[in-house]
Amino acid sequence: AQKVTQAQTEISVVEKEDVTLDCVYETRDTTYYLFWYKQPPSGELVFLIRRNSFDEQNEISGRYSWNFQKSTSSFNFTITASQVVDSAVYFCALSGEDSNYQLIWGAGTKLIIKP
């Protein structure tokens, strides 16, 4: 069965600090996809990144970076120089053949950036 664990329920940091959101997953699939979504207070889920299981290259997009490590089944998300606008709930999700390609979601990490 597939499962996504986001152990951090809430993180609070001061603006400009770096912060890492953890995501650990379980799957029996050899081909699968990992995602991060952001949910600001407005409620809409905003797609941030998709990574397939064959691509372990880390990715950087501006202040955002993702570290995918198959050896530890982790797909962690780092925000560098955090800003108040980064405050949101962040969800990690997994999709693969085992779930008929439906998204399996973590419980989310609420990130609070204090000015």
Added chain:
Amino acid sequence: DTGVSQDPRHKITKRGQNVTFRCDPISEHNRLYWYRQTLGQGPEFLTYFQNEAQLEKSRLLSDRFSAERPKGSFSTLEIQRTEQGDSAMYLCASSLGTLTYTEAFFGQGTRLTVV
């Protein structure tokens, strides 16, 4: 195209009443998903359509819930005889995909409160 839109944004209803929500996906997207999200949780899959065909329905979905996508464009989700436990955010998403998963784009959701 302004993305996925959902209507209404908020709905308050009395227990036992029927409610219907509408979702307009991104126009070229052939897949449409419904999710339910309660406070502090990740989205929970309800059902999905590929074009007008409803391909999967969650086992957790009560028979009071029904979804349609009659022309493969917009979709409606109806809840009959609402219960207080139905109070949640109902999210719609759409994607362009065939066998594998592509990123889904979400609407802002319909927040249902059953009193």
